[in-house]
Amino acid sequence: xxxxxxxxxxxxxMLLSACASQAKQGPVTIxxxxxxxxxxxxxxxxxxxxxxxANPNIKVNVEVSDWDSYWTKLKTLLAANTPPDVxxxxxxxxxxxxxxxxxxxxxxxxxxxxxxxxxxxxVTLEAYKLPDGxxxxxxxxxxxxxxxxxxxxxxxxxxxxxxxxxxxxxxxxAKSLTIDKNGDGTIDQWGFTSDLWDMELFWSExxxxxxxxxxxxxxxxxxxxxxxxxxxxxxxxxxxxxxxxMPDTNTSGQYGGDLFQAGIAAMTTxxxxxxxxxxxxxxxxxxxxxxxxxxxxxxxxxxxxxxVVAKDSKYPxxxxxxxxxxxxxxxxxxxxxxxxxxxxxxxxxxxxVFLEQTMVNINQxxxxxxxxxxxxxxVFKGYDEWASTIGDGMxxxxxxxxxxxxxxxxxxxxxxAVLAKNK
Amino acid sequence: xxYGLKPLGKERFWLLLxxxxxxxxxxxxxxxxxLATIVLSFMRWDLLSKPVWAGLENYTALFTNExxxxxxxxxxxxxxxxxxxxxxxxxxVAILLNRKIRGITIFRTIYFLxxxxxxxxxxxxxxxxxxxxxxxxxxxxxxLGGKPICWLCTNNAMLSVVxxxxxxxxxxxxxxxxxxxxxxxREYYEAAKVDGANGAHQFFRITIPLVTPSIFFVxxxxxxxxxxxxxxIYMLTRRxxxxxxxxxxxxxxxxxxWNFFNxxxxxxxxxxxxxIVIALMAIYFWMEKRYVVYE
Numbered sequence: 001x002x003x004x005x006x007x008x009x010x011x012x013x014m015l016l017s018a019c020a021s022q023a024k025q026g027p028v029t030i031x032x033x034x035x036x037x038x039x040x041x042x043x044x045x046x047x048x049x050x051x052x053x054a055n056p057n058i059k060v061n062v063e064v065s066d067w068d069s070y071w072t073k074l075k076t077l078l079a080a081n082t083p084p085d086v087x088x089x090x091x092x093x094x095x096x097x098x099x100x101x102x103x104x105x106x107x108x109x110x111x112x113x114x115x116x117x118x119x120x121x122x123v124t125l126e127a128y129k130l131p132d133g134x135x136x137x138x139x140x141x142x143x144x145x146x147x148x149x150x151x152x153x154x155x156x157x158x159x160x161x162x163x164x165x166x167x168x169x170x171x172x173x174a175k176s177l178t179i180d181k182n183g184d185g186t187i188d189q190w191g192f193t194s195d196l197w198d199m200e201l202f203w204s205e206x207x208x209x210x211x212x213x214x215x216x217x218x219x220x221x222x223x224x225x226x227x228x229x230x231x232x233x234x235x236x237x238x239x240x241x242x243x244x245x246m247p248d249t250n251t252s253g254q255y256g257g258d259l260f261q262a263g264i265a266a267m268t269t270x271x272x273x274x275x276x277x278x279x280x281x282x283x284x285x286x287x288x289x290x291x292x293x294x295x296x297x298x299x300x301x302x303x304x305x306x307x308v309v310a311k312d313s314k315y316p317x318x319x320x321x322x323x324x325x326x327x328x329x330x331x332x333x334x335x336x337x338x339x340x341x342x343x344x345x346x347x348x349x350x351x352x353v354f355l356e357q358t359m360v361n362i363n364q365x366x367x368x369x370x371x372x373x374x375x376x377x378x379v380f381k382g383y384d385e386w387a388s389t390i391g392d393g394m395x396x397x398x399x400x401x402x403x404x405x406x407x408x409x410x411x412x413x414x415x416x417a418v419l420a421k422n423k
Numbered sequence: 424x425x426y427g428l429k430p431l432g433k434e435r436f437w438l439l440l441x442x443x444x445x446x447x448x449x450x451x452x453x454x455x456x457x458l459a460t461i462v463l464s465f466m467r468w469d470l471l472s473k474p475v476w477a478g479l480e481n482y483t484a485l486f487t488n489e490x491x492x493x494x495x496x497x498x499x500x501x502x503x504x505x506x507x508x509x510x511x512x513x514x515x516v517a518i519l520l521n522r523k524i525r526g527i528t529i530f531r532t533i534y535f536l537x538x539x540x541x542x543x544x545x546x547x548x549x550x551x552x553x554x555x556x557x558x559x560x561x562x563x564x565x566x567l568g569g570k571p572i573c574w575l576c577t578n579n580a581m582l583s584v585v586x587x588x589x590x591x592x593x594x595x596x597x598x599x600x601x602x603x604x605x606x607x608x609r610e611y612y613e614a615a616k617v618d619g620a621n622g623a624h625q626f627f628r629i630t631i632p633l634v635t636p637s638i639f640f641v642x643x644x645x646x647x648x649x650x651x652x653x654x655x656i657y658m659l660t661r662r663x664x665x666x667x668x669x670x671x672x673x674x675x676x677x678x679x680x681w682n683f684f685n686x687x688x689x690x691x692x693x694x695x696x697x698x699i700v701i702a703l704m705a706i707y708f709w710m711e712k713r714y715v716v717y718e
Contacts, residue, residue, distance in 0.1 A: 068665070072681055079470045096684065100471035186556045197662060249662060250576050254554035385683040392666045399668070401577050 028315045029059040030322060033077075034088035035070035036340075039276075043338045050334065051325045058318045078102050083310035085319045089136050091127040091304045095381045098135045104309040107133025109320040116324075119345045123371060124304045127379045136308035139326060140341035142271035143370040144205060144301045146170075146291070150284040152177055152189065152266040161267075161288035167209075167235060170267075170291045174245040177266035191245035193252060193265035196236065196398050197391040200301050200377055202269050205290055206232040208299035208375050219380040220419055224390065225412035230405065232293075237397070237404050249398045260285075271303070272367055276339045279360035287366045290373075302374035305341065342367055382422025389415045464690035471684070481691035491692060494675035498696075501585060501656075501671060502649035508589040509645040510638060513596025518630070520597065521604045531601075535594035542591065546658030549587050550575070553659070577668050580660050584669055587655050592648065596641045603637030604630070635715045643707055650700050653677075672696050 034044065041064040048060045063084070065073055070088075077083045089097065097103055110116055110133070117125060117137075124138040146161055153160055158173050174191030181188040194202040204214050212229035215222055223229060239246040252259055260268035261278055268274075269290065278285060290300045307326065309319045325331050332343040333353045343349045355364045380386075393411035396402035464481055468474035485491050520531055537545060552559050553574035561571040574583045611629050620628065653673040660669040665682060667674050672692060680689035 075470050075681065097471065100469060100684075102471050197666065250555060250573055253575065253662075254550070254557050388666065388678075388682060392662075395662050395666060395668070396577065399577055 027057045027059050028318050029061060030085040030313070030315050030318050031061045031063065032086045032322065033063045033065070033070070033074065033084040035067045036064045037066070038064070040064055040338060040340070043334065047326060047331055047334050050330065051322060054325070055321055058315075058321060060322055078310070081312060083312060085313040085315055086307055086309055086322055088139075089306045089308045091138070091306060092377050092379050092383045092387070094127060094136060094306070094308075094379055096383060097308070098130070099381045102311055103135040104311045104313060104316055104319075105133050105135055106137070106309055106320060106323075109316075109324075110134060110137075113324065116327075119347055121344055121346055121349070121371065123302055123374065123376060124344045126376055127304060128306060136306045137323065137327060138304035138306040138344045140332075140335060140343055141302055141304035142273060142341055143367050143374050144200060144202075144269050144271050145287045145289060145366050145370055147260060147268050147270060147274070147278070147285060147287050149260070149263070149266045150286060152283075156266075160286070161291070163289055165288065165291040167206075167291045167293055171235075171239065171243065171245075174239060174267060175243050178243070178245040187244070187247075188264075190247050190259060190265040191243075192239060192267045193247060193259040194269050195252075196249075197395065198387065199390075200271070200303060203232070203236060204375070204377070205269065205300050206236060206293075208301075209290065209293035209295075209297040210235075211293070211295050211297050215378050215380075215386075215419075219378065220416075220423070222386075222390070222412050222415040222419065224415075225408045230408065233404055233408065240398065241400065248400045249395065250400070272342055273340045275357075275362070276359060279339070286362050288363075289366055289370055298373045300370045300374045301377050302371065303377040304344070380422075382418060385422070386415055386418045389418050460690045460693050463686055464694045466687045466690075468686045469684035470680075470686050474687075477687055481687045482695075484688060485691060485695060488688075490670070491672075491675055494670045494672045497581070497669055498650060498652075498672045500581060501588075501652060501669075502646065504582075504585045505588055505592075505649045505652070506642060506645045508585065509592045509596050510641050512589060513593045513641060514600050514634070514638070516593055517597045517600030517604055521601055531597070534597050537591045538594040542654035543658055545591070546587070546655050549655075550659060553583055575659060575668075580669050584656050584659055587659060588649075588652055591655060592645060596645065599641050599644075600634060600637050603634040607633045632716045636717060639707070639711050639715045643704065646703055646707070647700060650696060 032044075032048070034040070036044075041062065044062045044064060048062050052059060074083070074087060083102065120138070121141065124141045125134075128134050128136045128138060146165075148161055150160070153173075156177055156179075158176060161170070161173070170192075177189065177191035178187055179189040180186065196203055199214060207214055207224065207229045210228055210232040212226055212232060213223040214229075215224075224233075236246075240248055247259065247265075255262055255264060258268075258274070258277070259265040260270075261274075261281055263281065263283055290298060292298045307323045309316055309323070313319050326335065327344070329345065329348060332345045332348040333351075335341070336343045336348060336353050336357075339357055339359050343354060348354060349368055357364065390411055393414060394407060397404055397407050463474070465477060465479070466474040467477040467480070516534055520527060520534070551557070555561060555571060555573045555576075558574065560574065565571055573579060607630065611633075612625055615625050615629060651673055652671060656669055656671055657667055657674060660667045662668060665678060670678075673696075676689045676692045676696070679685040679692065
């Protein structure tokens, strides 16, 4: 018995001294967490290896989890006061974390690095800028564009989408691309597919280009029920239920995956993150800018992923060094090779690293040109609950089970109540 | 009466030491989290900032929370179909399999298989079976001249989900019933046969009364499972971004906690769910005293 006690005391003291000595002198170890597929871990590891070679005093432990578990894990670690030093942030959720005081203000570090933000696309910085500085920085961004299946367009003898395409052209094309191949009464090829739960893929773009708004500037009022927005909703409703050129949620759900990637739908609208997946398909495809609305407007959505530092990080200096490296020319070039996103540095985005990606030969320039008419996905506290209220509330419409206008009439006040609660 | 050997002296130390991992795990894992949930249900907490005392706020909010009401109604509807379904079907299967026929173990294995396969994986298969245009089930219905049914549309989803959950639970119920059935002495049936009892008499006068302990136990277990059901339901009815067309209470708890930064509210919902289950258990145990026959 005595021996066990002695032994455990010995082990404990060894562990303690090990920790203590590590805190004093280098190398320090910081942890970095991000969401992503297993393949992304390899790229992050590559970046980390490069970084460690350049900074022998800092070690980085990388952890990559899928989107859903990432947020659960992150919240648990933050609640337990053992957050990762650096972690990935999705811009719309940024304020949900920042306002709760778990992020470090990195403005002092930015100030110490003059000209650091000069090469960034300004619109990507907007989401992270707060009156007292930056609590995070974007690492890459996404613009939503129109993807089309070249083989299906050729088979139907329809001209490819152009920069001049209007939503009417889009609608006509979608109609003629919807085909019941074997004549059994069920449609085998759909003109267009998109998920209407989240605003980013299609509906915010539509509302904006029609001239409407999703939410007011100080995030106190939901505007998706305004008359102009309803015209955009009606367009989507007609695609799905009048033309039947876009599958409803029940129909698309049974394929269990992306209908465009499966070669079942001829067009879709999605961000650059879809490119690596689509690069594996058999058919030929390309991208075009979002169409022009009947009122002559054009819009797309821009959203970014970024880096933040935990407020309780023991090594904020080392954390900043890591972020700085990832946002440097070298780091950005490496990240771009992943093919999932567009680099935030204009110089890297306009270089062959991005424009001539090897995995698939598509018109990458479209993603950059789309910035000219891109709107930022809203960023505010309570975003997740507000977006869910609208997404869940509108879902019955896209299942073909509820009326568009009466549903909007009930969803808007519910969404406003969420905004009021989170003020 | 006491069974087994009593630990003595030094053995007692080793006994405690070897039990310690389980006991500590139970105290920290189960009792700790139950206690934490109770405390949190009286707090306003977003997980990231400091919890603030909220009194009964989280509980009173439940009365006006329409989404919670929908989730609770769904859970109750689900349980009302699921529990009798599991009890009756697994008893029926157990009776069928409680005989000496060739390859009986194969049948038993087949019925038990769903219990040991991943719910998420099987739910994906069921998703393909239930597909409206592409599903196997509708293929059969159509080849028999019927009209295709949209199994997972909101109006049918509850029934479809109950079917999958019952299918997944038959194996466990069957094992319990088989144990109960094999414990019934053969002589009872032989004696009844001598007295001229037919099959129906034997079933209702001997089998049913003597498996009441199993019926009681399966009802109890499946009620608890019904109120905690989540995996199959979510996998079959999920929409984008964590939404579900058949939201149940467990789903509501998860969503409030992890998506809406509302841990206090989620805890209050969990406590309310626990209270309902405890109340049902009290009724069951009261009924056990009246109706269950122990030899």
